[in-house]
Each structure stands twice: as C-alpha cells, then as structure tokens.
Amino acid sequence: EAGVAQSPRYKIIEKRQSVAFWxxxxxxxxxxxxxxxxxxxxxxxxxxFQNNGVVDDSQLPKDRFSAERLKGVDSTLKIxxxxxxxxxxxxCASSLGSGIQETQYFGPGTRLLVL
Amino acid sequence: AQSVTQLDSHVSVSEGTPVLLRCNYSSSYSPxxxxxxxxxxxxxxxxxxxTSAATLVKGINGFEAEFKKSETSFHLxxxxxxxxxxxxxxxxxxxxxxxxxxxxxxTKLNVKP
Numbered sequence: 684e685a686g687v688a689q690s691p692r693y694k695i696i697e698k699r700q701s702v703a704f705w706x707x708x709x710x711x712x713x714x715x716x717x718x719x720x721x722x723x724x725x726x727x728x729x730x731x732f733q734n735n736g737v738v739d740d741s742q743l744p745k746d747r748f749s750a751e752r753l754k755g756v757d758s759t760l761k762i763x764x765x766x767x768x769x770x771x772x773x774x775c776a777s778s779l780g781s782g783i784q785e786t787q788y789f790g791p792g793t794r795l796l797v798l
Numbered sequence: 799a800q801s802v803t804q805l806d807s808h809v810s811v812s813e814g815t816p817v818l819l820r821c822n823y824s825s826s827y828s829p830x831x832x833x834x835x836x837x838x839x840x841x842x843x844x845x846x847x848x849t850s851a852a853t854l855v856k857g858i859n860g861f862e863a864e865f866k867k868s869e870t871s872f873h874l875x876x877x878x879x880x881x882x883x884x885x886x887x888x889x890x891x892x893x894x895x896x897x898x899x900x901x902x903x904x905t906k907l908n909v910k911p
Contacts, residue, residue, distance in 0.1 A: 687841070714897070725802075725888055725901030726842075739898060774842070781897045783830050784849040789842040 685709065687790035689775050695796045701763035704793045708756070708777030715752055716787060717760050718774040726774055732758065733781055765797045800825050802891050804902035812910045817876040819905045821889035824870065831872045832890040832899075833863055842888065848872065859883070884909045 688707040696702050708715050713734050718726035729748065731739040734755040743750070747766070752758040762769055772792040778785040805820040823829060833845040846857025853865040859882075863874045872889060889902040 716899075723903075725903050726899075727901070728898060731898065776842075778897065783892050783897055784847075785897050786832070786844055786847060787897070787899060788844075789834075791839070791841040 687775055687777055687788055689773075689790040689793055691793055692791065693794050693796075695798065696765055698767055698797050699764040701761065702765055702795065703759055703761045704773050704775075704795075706758045706760070706775030706790060708758070708775070709788055712777035712779055712788075713755070714778045714781045714785070715758050716776040716778075717750055717758070718776065720772040720774055720792070722771070729760070731781075738781070762795075765795075767797050770795055770797045800829065800891050800898075800900045802889050802900055802902035804887075804889050804905050806905050807903065808906045808908065810908040810910060811879045813881055814878050817874070817879045817883065817907065819874040819887050819889075819907065821872045821874065821902060822870055823872060823889070823891045825891055830892040831863075831865060832892075833857065833861070833872075833874050834888045834890060835885045836888065836904075837885045845874070845887075879907075879909045881909050881911065883907060 690705050715732045717729045720726040729743045730750045732752040735752045750760045772794050774792045775790045776787040778787045801824045803822045831848040834842040836842050846855045848855045848865045856862045861876045886904045886906045888904050890899050
C-alpha cells in the first residue's frame with residue numbers, strides 16, 4: 684500500500700515570496716491534515732479536512748496561509764507571502780476517518796527554509 | 799483541554815540496556831494515546847496506540863507502553879535498546895472530536911555502542 688506522498692521535499696525561498704506544497708493521501712482516506720513542525724518542537728496542526736470540507740483551521744494563519752482539498756483527494760498548502768518564521772517542516776497526514784481511535788499516517792514532509 | 803508533557807528532551811542509553819521515555823498527559827475526556835517515532839529525514843511512524851482496551855500496549859520493534867489513569871502517564875519502554883532505535887519519539891493525545899492530535903515536544907533517544 685502506498686503511503687502519503689508529499690512534494691517537494693525541500694524548498695528554499697526568499698521572504699515575501701510565495702510557495703506551495705502538495706500532498707496525496709493514502710487511497711480511501713477521508714481525513715487529511717497539515718502540520719507545521721518547527722525545529723525542536725512537536726508538530727502543530729494547521730488544518731484538517733474531512734473529505735473536501737474544513738473541520739478545523741483554528742491555528743492556520745489565514746492572512747498568509749491557505750489550503751484546499753479539491754475533490755476530497757489531493758491537497759495543496761500555500762504560503763503567501765512567506766516570513767522568516769515560516770521556516771519549518773510541513774507534514775501531511777491522512778486517516779481513514781476522524782474517530783478518536785483513528786491512526787494518522789504521515790508523509791515524509793517538506794522542509795522549507797525562508798531566507 | 800488536551801496537552802502532553804514529555805519529561806525528557808534527551809535520553810541517552812547504552813546498546814542492550816532498557817529504554818524509558820516518559821509522557822504525562824492532560825485530557826478532559828478518556829483519551830486515545832499514541833507514540834510515534836521520527837528518524838532523521840523520515841516521516842513519523844506509529845509505534846503503538848492506546849484506545850481504552852488493554853492498559854499495557856505492545857507496539858512494533860519491541861516497544862510497549864502502559865496507560866496509568868491514576869498517574870495520567872503513558873511511558874514508553876523497551877527492554878533492550880538497539881542502535882537502530884536512535885531517533886526522536888513523540889507522545890500524542892487526541893481530542894474527543896475530530897481526532898485532533900496534540901503532540902508533545904519530543905524526546906531524542908541516543909543509543910551508545
């Protein structure tokens with residue numbers, strides 16, 4: 684079974700530029716998550732989708748971050764404009780459903796460096 | 799509210815000796831609890847999970863964890879460390895609704911030969 688795919692794996696940009704990350708979840712997984720993991724910290728949830736609807740985006744900085752999940756499968760996370768403090772690893776995860784016992788499966792992440 | 803405290807940011811053990819990684823949680827509901835491992839430049843991999851069944855949970859690679867409600871703890875153990883266990887370990891507690899994960903800050907395990 685294929686895992687969660689993410690691209691690109693690495694990205695270096697200047698501050699104020701824009702960047703986009705792509706995620707393809709495990710086939711059949713209805714729930715998709717984007718996390719931000721700053722160096723030395725645990726991942727922090729940015730946004731959670733159930734199919735193509737948003738169920739939690741309370742920690743997404745909406746003035747610069749946006750995400751969409753068209754057709755309930757692939758998802759894109761965008762940052763525009765980027766700030767230095769956005770340097771982090773962006774992790775995508777998926778789960779079959781959103782029940783409390785569901786396991787989340789993580790992709791390898793995209794490492795972003797903002798200069 | 800849900801939260802997780804991993805009591806040690808770094809743990810160093812010798813190969814063949816026991817491993818103990820400590821985790822305390824806070825939850826308004828009966829929680830689900832997970833341990834994930836993250837090897838350098840790799841994604842997070844599930845080690846084990848507790849979901850209100852047996853309090854002693856066995857996971858992959860010889861790891862296990864015991865849920866202790868009275869102590870609000872979910873410590874991860876392994877009888878004998880292997881060099882390949884060197885990685886960062888995250889304890890996770892979930893919220894009641896929509897399976898929102900709350901991660902601890904992580905414990906880096908170093909295994910000395």
